[in-house]
Amino acid sequence: MRWFSLLRVNLQKEYIELVRYLPNTIATVFTFYIIFLGMFLGIQVVGDPSTQELNTQYVIVNNLFWFLTMSTINKVGWQVTNESMRGTLEQLSMSPMGIWRIMTARLIASTVINFIILIVLLYLSMFTTGQWLNIDLLSILPILLITLVSMYGLGFIIAGISMVLKQVDAFLQILQFILAGLAFVPVTVAPIISYFPFVKGLDLVRSVMIHGVTLSQISVTDYGILIGNAIIYFVLGIAFFMFCERIAMKRGLLAHY
Amino acid sequence: MSKENIVEVQNVSKTYKKRRQKEFVQAVNNISFDVKKGEILGLLGPNGAGKTSTIKMICGLLIPDEGTILINGRDNQKNRLETLRDISAVLEGNRNLYWRLTVRENLEYFAGNRGMDKKGVAQTIDELLVQFRLRDKENELVNRLSRGMQQKLAIAVAMMADSQVLLLDEPTLGLDVETGYEVRELLKEIVNNQERTIIISSHDMAVVEDLCDRVIIINHGRIVTDDHVDNLLRLFAVRSYTITLGQLLSDQQLQLIKKAFPHLEYIPDTTQAIIKVDFDQDHEIYDLFELLKMNKTPVESIEQGTINFEQVFMRIIKGEEAHALV
Numbered sequence: 001m002r003w004f005s006l007l008r009v010n011l012q013k014e015y016i017e018l019v020r021y022l023p024n025t026i027a028t029v030f031t032f033y034i035i036f037l038g039m040f041l042g043i044q045v046v047g048d049p050s051t052q053e054l055n056t057q058y059v060i061v062n063n064l065f066w067f068l069t070m071s072t073i074n075k076v077g078w079q080v081t082n083e084s085m086r087g088t089l090e091q092l093s094m095s096p097m098g099i100w101r102i103m104t105a106r107l108i109a110s111t112v113i114n115f116i117i118l119i120v121l122l123y124l125s126m127f128t129t130g131q132w133l134n135i136d137l138l139s140i141l142p143i144l145l146i147t148l149v150s151m152y153g154l155g156f157i158i159a160g161i162s163m164v165l166k167q168v169d170a171f172l173q174i175l176q177f178i179l180a181g182l183a184f185v186p187v188t189v190a191p192i193i194s195y196f197p198f199v200k201g202l203d204l205v206r207s208v209m210i211h212g213v214t215l216s217q218i219s220v221t222d223y224g225i226l227i228g229n230a231i232i233y234f235v236l237g238i239a240f241f242m243f244c245e246r247i248a249m250k251r252g253l254l255a256h257y
Numbered sequence: 258m259s260k261e262n263i264v265e266v267q268n269v270s271k272t273y274k275k276r277r278q279k280e281f282v283q284a285v286n287n288i289s290f291d292v293k294k295g296e297i298l299g300l301l302g303p304n305g306a307g308k309t310s311t312i313k314m315i316c317g318l319l320i321p322d323e324g325t326i327l328i329n330g331r332d333n334q335k336n337r338l339e340t341l342r343d344i345s346a347v348l349e350g351n352r353n354l355y356w357r358l359t360v361r362e363n364l365e366y367f368a369g370n371r372g373m374d375k376k377g378v379a380q381t382i383d384e385l386l387v388q389f390r391l392r393d394k395e396n397e398l399v400n401r402l403s404r405g406m407q408q409k410l411a412i413a414v415a416m417m418a419d420s421q422v423l424l425l426d427e428p429t430l431g432l433d434v435e436t437g438y439e440v441r442e443l444l445k446e447i448v449n450n451q452e453r454t455i456i457i458s459s460h461d462m463a464v465v466e467d468l469c470d471r472v473i474i475i476n477h478g479r480i481v482t483d484d485h486v487d488n489l490l491r492l493f494a495v496r497s498y499t500i501t502l503g504q505l506l507s508d509q510q511l512q513l514i515k516k517a518f519p520h521l522e523y524i525p526d527t528t529q530a531i532i533k534v535d536f537d538q539d540h541e542i543y544d545l546f547e548l549l550k551m552n553k554t555p556v557e558s559i560e561q562g563t564i565n566f567e568q569v570f571m572r573i574i575k576g577e578e579a580h581a582l583v
Contacts, residue, residue, distance in 0.1 A: 013358065091353045094316055102370055
């Protein structure tokens with residue numbers, strides 16, 4: 001029940017901000033759409049005509065995943081920084097639920113609400129390019145849910161760093177390009193990145209949406225990496241976040257005002 | 258642990274490292290005090306005295322270098338989340354709020370983050386909105402409220418938790434006289450109508466004098482005074498005198514008196530003079546009269562001084578008096 005209350009108010013807050021600041025929301029969708037258009041036109045102009053269709057489909061999925069990582073992982077970093085400067089982080093830290101539970105609720109709420117934007121962006125991209133991807137929800141959703149767990153782990157690491165470091169803005173700026181790199185570089189080019197959070201999940205989602213792969217066609221090894229990544233990064237993320245919280249409480253960094 | 262004590266601060270110290278320097282600042286230096294259930298305690302001290310650090314350590318937001326803090330008998334570091342159920346705080350007033358949410362949304366959001374369910378808190382929110390005179394502003398965005406209203410909302414958010422201990426760090430800081438008075442009256446209502454333990458840190462002496470049973474004065478991270486407000490006022494008042502003399506003092510006499518009472522204030526007029534003096538010890542008044550008797554200086558009147566809490570505070574801080582409750 002307490003978890004439910006936590007999730008409910010955070011969902012409510014995300015929704016209120018999405019609707020109340022609609023111009024901001026539209027601007028976000030527009031920015032990612034413009035970036036997508038730039039890439040799409042690039043493929044049209046300088047891309048190999050024989051792989052043009054496939055490349056466009058890759059760009060649609062990669063761009064969506066980049067948006068998802070930005071709106072969860074990067075956003076939680078900015079939120080922690082802003083809230084420690086405002087003074088609300090201290091107030092949240094006084095909750096008997098514990099700040100890590102509040103952060104988990106926020107990450108989930110943020111993902112749920114951003115899915116609305118994600119769907120808009122997906123259909124807008126497919127409509128613009130005329131490339132209609134395989135939206136097999138029964139295959140996509142389980143992979144996506146497991147992938148999100150590893151993504152949250154990374155979100156916790158970023159939140160922890162943002163809590164301890166006062167001037168984290170530059171790092172967060174760089175992080176968006178690192179996330180773009182992880183979202184756009186194919187696993188076939190650098191297989192090692194499969195072990196990075198969310199990359200294996202993205203690869204599998206691409207396989208479903210572009211090549212029509214189903215859950216039964218995915219290998220045990222791929223499932224192993226997907227689930228292993230989720231568990232390891234989530235546990236690591238929470239442990240690191242709690243470690244950072246302890247440092248912040250020792251040094252008096254929960255408020256930066 | 259005494260059964261009556263709800264907060265026990267035991268030999269607590271805290272040091273901060275200065276940014277980009279090797280120097281350390283001792284914010285709190287081995288302080289100990291207890292707060293009884295239902296007591297209203299004032300924490301006073303100049304800027305940088307260690308009040309906010311003390312409050313944050315009680316809240317569990319800052320880990321002490323040494324010492325322990327018990328809330329209801331439980332160590333607030335070892336049982337952090339459990340002890341947080343008994344505590345709520347207003348640390349930075351209006352900064353503790355989400356400015357892009359409305360008044361009601363803020364109350365609902367913080368309640369939900371404490372794990373409280375919507376139905377259970379709906380009535381409490383309504384009551385708080387009435388009590389804090391924010392009912393007609395419940396759907397107003399916080400960034401459109403006046404500073405005073407934001408401050409009232411921050412206190413309402415802390416009250417929402419329905420905790421046994423409420424900590425208020427500078428509840429009237431930055432408010433104009435009228436709003437400061439309004440917040441003070443509101444706090445009085447809370448103090449009078451509820452059985453919460455309240456710890457208030459403030460620069461506003463009127464707040465402390467009006468609301469607190471007991472006051473702890475901190476300076477340079479140490480407790481300088483720990484006594485009841487009434488005791489302090491009485492103690493300082495009985496030692497403060499204004500004496501009107503029927504003639505002026507001679508230079509030699511004035512020199513001798515100034516030597517014995519360096520802080521004495523001598524105000525000569527054409528034919529009369531006034532002496533204002535505070536005695537550290539009761540018997541010192543006789544020493545002064547001995548010196549006045551030398552030239553048979555006539556004493557026309559003796560008035561025992563009236564003193565407000567601000568003067569008491571200033572005298573303590575200046576080191577004129579260090580009185581501790583035994």
